[in-house]
Amino acid sequence: MPKKCYQFYIRSPAEAKRLKCKQSPQVSRKCYSPTFPDRLLTGRTITFSVSSLPKIELTLDPGRAFVEVKMEAGGERFHQQRQVLIFFLLLGVTFAGWESRRYSVMEEIESGTFVANLVKDLGLRVGELAAREARVVSEDNEPRLQLDLQTGKLTLNEKLDREEMCGPTDPCVMHFQVLLKKPLGVFRAELLVRDINDHAPEFPEREMTLKIPENSPPGTVFPLKKAQDLDVGNNNIQNYSISPNSYFHVSTRNRGDGRKYPELVLDRELDREKQALLRLTLTALDGGAPPRSGTTQIRILVLDINDNAPEFAQAHYQVQVPENSPVGALVVKVSARDLDTGTNGEVSYSFFYSSQEMSPTFELNSLSGEVRLIKKLDFETVSSYDLDIDAFDGGGLSGKCSVSIEVVDVNDNAPELTISSLTSPIPENSPETEVALFRIRDRDSGDNGKMTCSIQDDLPFILKPSEDNFYTLVTNGALDRESKAEYNVTITVTDLGTPRLKTEHNITVLVSDVNDNAPAFTQTSYTLRVSENNSPALHIGSVSATDPDAGANAQVTYSLLPPPDPLVPLASLVSINPDNGHLFALASLDYEALRAFEFRVGAADRGSPALSSQALVRVLVADDNDNAPFVLYPLQNASAPCTELVPRAAEPGYLVTKVVAVDGDAGQNAWLSFQLLKATEPGLFGVWAHNGEVRTARLLSERDAPKQRLVVLVRDNGEPPLSASVTLHVLLVDGFSQPYLPPPEAEAAAAAPADPLTVYLVVALASVSSLFLFSVLVFVAVRLCRRAGAASAGRCPVPEGHFPGHLLDVSGTGTLSQSYQYEVCLTGGTGTNEFKFLKPVLPSILESNFERKSEGSPTFQNRLVI
Numbered sequence: 001m002p003k004k005c006y007q008f009y010i011r012s013p014a015e016a017k018r019l020k021c022k023q024s025p026q027v028s029r030k031c032y033s034p035t036f037p038d039r040l041l042t043g044r045t046i047t048f049s050v051s052s053l054p055k056i057e058l059t060l061d062p063g064r065a066f067v068e069v070k071m072e073a074g075g076e077r078f079h080q081q082r083q084v085l086i087f088f089l090l091l092g093v094t095f096a097g098w099e100s101r102r103y104s105v106m107e108e109i110e111s112g113t114f115v116a117n118l119v120k121d122l123g124l125r126v127g128e129l130a131a132r133e134a135r136v137v138s139e140d141n142e143p144r145l146q147l148d149l150q151t152g153k154l155t156l157n158e159k160l161d162r163e164e165m166c167g168p169t170d171p172c173v174m175h176f177q178v179l180l181k182k183p184l185g186v187f188r189a190e191l192l193v194r195d196i197n198d199h200a201p202e203f204p205e206r207e208m209t210l211k212i213p214e215n216s217p218p219g220t221v222f223p224l225k226k227a228q229d230l231d232v233g234n235n236n237i238q239n240y241s242i243s244p245n246s247y248f249h250v251s252t253r254n255r256g257d258g259r260k261y262p263e264l265v266l267d268r269e270l271d272r273e274k275q276a277l278l279r280l281t282l283t284a285l286d287g288g289a290p291p292r293s294g295t296t297q298i299r300i301l302v303l304d305i306n307d308n309a310p311e312f313a314q315a316h317y318q319v320q321v322p323e324n325s326p327v328g329a330l331v332v333k334v335s336a337r338d339l340d341t342g343t344n345g346e347v348s349y350s351f352f353y354s355s356q357e358m359s360p361t362f363e364l365n366s367l368s369g370e371v372r373l374i375k376k377l378d379f380e381t382v383s384s385y386d387l388d389i390d391a392f393d394g395g396g397l398s399g400k401c402s403v404s405i406e407v408v409d410v411n412d413n414a415p416e417l418t419i420s421s422l423t424s425p426i427p428e429n430s431p432e433t434e435v436a437l438f439r440i441r442d443r444d445s446g447d448n449g450k451m452t453c454s455i456q457d458d459l460p461f462i463l464k465p466s467e468d469n470f471y472t473l474v475t476n477g478a479l480d481r482e483s484k485a486e487y488n489v490t491i492t493v494t495d496l497g498t499p500r501l502k503t504e505h506n507i508t509v510l511v512s513d514v515n516d517n518a519p520a521f522t523q524t525s526y527t528l529r530v531s532e533n534n535s536p537a538l539h540i541g542s543v544s545a546t547d548p549d550a551g552a553n554a555q556v557t558y559s560l561l562p563p564p565d566p567l568v569p570l571a572s573l574v575s576i577n578p579d580n581g582h583l584f585a586l587a588s589l590d591y592e593a594l595r596a597f598e599f600r601v602g603a604a605d606r607g608s609p610a611l612s613s614q615a616l617v618r619v620l621v622a623d624d625n626d627n628a629p630f631v632l633y634p635l636q637n638a639s640a641p642c643t644e645l646v647p648r649a650a651e652p653g654y655l656v657t658k659v660v661a662v663d664g665d666a667g668q669n670a671w672l673s674f675q676l677l678k679a680t681e682p683g684l685f686g687v688w689a690h691n692g693e694v695r696t697a698r699l700l701s702e703r704d705a706p707k708q709r710l711v712v713l714v715r716d717n718g719e720p721p722l723s724a725s726v727t728l729h730v731l732l733v734d735g736f737s738q739p740y741l742p743p744p745e746a747e748a749a750a751a752a753p754a755d756p757l758t759v760y761l762v763v764a765l766a767s768v769s770s771l772f773l774f775s776v777l778v779f780v781a782v783r784l785c786r787r788a789g790a791a792s793a794g795r796c797p798v799p800e801g802h803f804p805g806h807l808l809d810v811s812g813t814g815t816l817s818q819s820y821q822y823e824v825c826l827t828g829g830t831g832t833n834e835f836k837f838l839k840p841v842l843p844s845i846l847e848s849n850f851e852r853k854s855e856g857s858p859t860f861q862n863r864l865v866i
Contacts, residue, residue: 102173103154104192107162112155115145115191118178119152122187126152132180139175145191147178162193163230170195170232197235197288201227203296208282210264213303214272222264224250227284227294234287242298243281250282264298272302273339304341309397312336317403323379324410331362334369336391336399343394352388352400362405364389371403379409380443411448411497416441417505420470425510428481435461435509436473440493448497455489461509463491473507481511482548515553515607519545521615526601528583531622532591540574543581543615545603553607556581561600561614570599574619583617591623592664625718627664629672631726634659635761643729648700656685659692659726661714671717677725678711685730687712694728706732 103116118134119126130149138144146157166172171192178187203225210222229236240262242250247268253261262282278300285293312334319332338345349369351358361375362385371387387403420437427433442449453471455463460479464472473489487509494502521543528541547554558581563570575584581601597619604612634642634657644657663670676687676694681704686697694710708730715723 100188100190102190102192104194105156105160106194107160107172107196108198109156109159111158115154115156116189117152118147118154118187122152122178124152126150129180132182132185134178134180137177137179144174145176160193162195163199165193168230168232195232195235197231197286197290197292199230199235200292201229201237201284201286201294203227203282203284203294205296207297207299209299209301211301211303212266212270213305214270215305216266216270218266218268220266221251222266224262224264224282224298225296226259226261227296229284229286229292229294231286231288236286237284238287239285241283241285243283245278245280247278248280248300270302272304272341273308276302276304276341278302304339304345306340306342306344306395308339308344309395310336310338310347310391310393310399312391312399312401315401317401318406319403320406320408321373321377322408322410323377324412325373325377327373327376329373331371331373331405332403334371334389334391334401334403336369336401338393338397340393340395346394347391348393350390350392352390357382358385358387361385362387377407379407379445383407383409409445409448411444411495411499411501413443413448414501415451415493415495415503416443417491417493417503419505419507422507424508425512426475426479427512428514429478429516431475431478433475434472435475435489436507438471438473438491438505440469440471442495444495444497448495450496451493452496453491453493455491459487459489461487461489479511481513481550482517485511485513485550487511513550513553515549515605515609515611517548517553518611518613519547519556519603519605520613521545521603523615525616525618527618527620529620529622530585530589532589532624533626534585534588536585536587538585539582540585540619541583541617543576543583543601543603543617545581545613545615547605549605549607553605555606556603557606559602559604561602563599568597568599570597573597574599576601589621591621591666592627594621596620623666623669625665625669625716625720625722627669628722629661629663629714629716629724631714631724632660632662633657633761633765634726634728635758636726643731644694645731645733646696646700648702648704648732648734650696650700652696652698654696656694656696656730657728659687659694659712659714659728661692661724661726663716665716665718669716669718673715673717675713675715676710677713678709680705680708680710684708685710700732704732708732 101116101121105113105115118124119129127150129147129152134147134149136145136147136154143157144160146155147153148155162172165174172195174191174193176189176191178189179185180187204227205225208225212220212222224240227237227240237260240250240252240260242248242264247270248264248266251263251265253263255261262284278298280298280300281295282298283293283295285291313336314334317332317334321329321331325331334349336347336349338347347369348366349364350366351364361373361377362371363374364371369389369391371389384407385405387405388400389403390398390400392398418439420439422436423434426435440451440453442451451469453463453465455461455473460476461473462476464474466472471491473491489507489509491505491507492502493505494500522545523543526541526543530538530540534540543558545556545558547556557578558576559578560570560574560576572586573589575586576582577584581603583601599617599619600614601617602612602614604610646654646656659674661672661674663672672692673689674687674692675689676685679685683697684700684704685694685708687694692712692714694712710728710730711725712728713723713725715721
């Protein structure tokens, strides 16, 4: 929309200048005529440029046809307030006039309600209002009316509130104009807003208070505050009324301003003593249809005159006070009423008579009439009190009453228990034994003095009542001191008062011991271990027995019981401490001679009669490494040493002999190992560490000495290890057919008598040799049977399978635990029938060693038969 600029004429004594609208930063980007200002520009300032003046500011006031002009010139500022008449462009054109019209609507009617048809009332054509840019303007510039330029209908733009628009003014008229252009015209009209009864009367206070003396004469008038009603006319207050009562009525008065005021009129005399306060309801009623009303409360206080004496509410008061009431507790409150008021109605109280018992016990408040305790009551001392109380008013009149106070017994005394006799300790196993005799009592009366007596349910005791509140505490069956040696008996005495009070008395009953339990060992049998070669009087262990009895009945004495076998010298082997059960070895034990023995131990108490029990003790002797290995073969005590023959053609690994040794110990102490300690030619022979076999380590040569001396060390696995050595004599020969003559010292040794051990060794060697020869003969026979087939092949026949049977097995020594088999091969075509070689069939570990030793000897490999 293009910007519109309006031209104004300012009538001034100085000059009239033609002004052109210039926009101010505080105004929107439109220029408006100050004659028809927009609502948004109300109070705003439009700045104009004038050729002769630096600045002119116009402050728009839409409610008037004049504006205030402020001018500035140079540095000097001055203000001139004038009334400037504003003309439009068409100055000189007279306003087209219409007759002023009045329209009417009811207040609070809905917006959009039809008011008038301006096209019809102005005599215009349809559409002419829009062409002439008709506008509706009211004096207060509020858009309460709305004009439809197309139809000409004038309607309400909002609900109208007559009380807000005009207040108490009646009638309520709103003036407005309809402005038209081209040509300019103004249509003036009035809108009458009619009142409806939309407000109820309302009093300024919700309650009014009147003070009226009781001796006021009838007909006295008391003015009241009027109510207010915002409505006017008949809708305003028309009448006042009061709630029905026996003393007053209300009259309505009209004053010069037309408003009505209420007045309260006394109909008959008041009596404050009968009714000191009256409450009435005053109602204001308007004349609307339907009528509305408002109410307020009238509180009438009747003022007193002195015409009555104090009078107690009761002539006789009877109260009950618990004896445990605290000091300061309220006993009773007497009340004397004086119907008068002021000093004539003020009542004070005092005791009419005060005795020596009453004065230190009670006090009376002279103002409130409260009787309170100043001393504790005791029902057992004084059970009741009688008091006389006077009441005085300010006029000297008095009244009297009596008070009977009954002290009520309360359960404030706990039961008492007195022990007459007590027996403790009592022997066990004694049923129905009297333990205690006692008496109970309670200083209270009635149910407060009745009592019950009881003890715990889980105790072996019972209470037996007797005369005069005596009770006897007896055992309920035999007691066992070992189960429980002490009982804490709580005797509880409870009265039947409310609340119940009780007294508890604890009695400790001790149970004396009777020797009814034998000592009991902690174990039925004991196993003790002792190393051999022990020192005499060595502590080897202990036995323990307990006796649940007490005192001498629980003192245990230990002893050794006679052994069932009289040949066992028990008294020389062990002894026992009779007080603590410690066992001692009397002699040094030898595992090899005695590995274990048993005996019984007795435990007896010192009761009367004495009780006893017994337990079995087994002593195991542990082995020590106290025996060095003993060589069985070859014999070392013979006068002539043993000589072993080895053919010079023997292959590496050839079995020369086997050292046989035993150890008298057991376990690891008997595990033997063998070691070659010395040799004539080191590296020629070797000894197997675990079985003592002496074998050749390499091929024999002509340079080897024919006589070899070997020293073999035999060692056990004990800690510390023990050892023995044996010397072997080995004679290298060219063949078994070569005669061997023992040296002369050997013949002399053979002539000497042999000891039994030597005989045993000789017999064992002979047996081994016989078995060996028998095996050789069997192999020879088998080979002869197969000789024909073997001769064609030109090689030594190999027996099928190993030779069955064990040649030697000695168990328990750790030396000959392996079985040995020998395969014998005889060369064919020879007349001497001598052995080519002997091959022992050893465990796999020996075979592997043989294979490693024979890898470098092709002759040994060619002649080894598997």
